[in-house]
Amino acid sequence: MQEFSALLAGVDFSTSSSAVARALIGVRLLVGGVGGMIVETEAYDHEDPASHSFSGPTVRNAAMFGPPGRAYVYRSYGIHWCLNFVCREAGHGAGVLVRALAPTDGLALMRERRGLEDIRLLCAGPGRLGQALAIDHGLNGRRLDQPPFALLAPEPGLVFSVVSGPRIGISKAVDQPWRFGLAGSPFLSRPFR
C-alpha cells in the first residue's frame, strides 16, 4: 500500500506520467455523461523540456503541481481547450495529455458541439476532444472521480494492444516515445508508424 496512492478506474495516478499514460488506454472518460474510451495519450513530466511544468510552477500550470487524480486544463493556440490528468505526487508537475477517444456516450451532443457527423473526427485530437466534451477552464483542478468527471475501468481481463511513439506538435525532447495509443484504432489523431 503506497502512502500517496491515488487509484482511479484501476489506474494508479501516483506513478510516473508514462506509466499512467499507458495504463489509461482503454479507460472510459465521461464529462457530464459525454465521452468515450481513451485511445491516445501523451506523458509529460517536470524533468521534460517539452512539458508546461519544466520551468516550475506558474499561474497557468498550477494544477499540474497539485494533487494527482485531478484535471489540468489549458488553452492551446488561443482557440482550443486541452485536458490533462495530473499524476505522481503533489508538487512534482507531471501529467498526461488526453489526445483522443473512441466516442461511446452522448454522440448526438458531441456531433452538435463539433458541427460534424463523422464519428472518427469527434474526439481525434486534444482540441477536438475538448470541444466535443465541452472542456473549459472551469474544469481546471477538478477531481476526476467526481462530477462532471467520471473514469470507468475496462472490463476485467480485457487486454489492449498499446503502441508508443514520439509525441506530436512539440519541438523539444522529440525523441522520447511518450505518446501511447490503442493499436489500429480508427479514432487516433494520427496513426503510429
Add this chain to the structure above:
DNA sequence: AGTATGATTGCCT
C-alpha cells in the same frame, strides 16, 4: 506595457 509563443485545427492551393 509591449511582444513573442504555442502539448492545434481547418481551410486553402
Add this chain to the structure above:
DNA sequence: GGCAATCATACTG
C-alpha cells in the same frame, strides 16, 4: 504541403 485564426501566459524592458 502551407498558413491563418486567436488569446492567455510568460518574458522583456
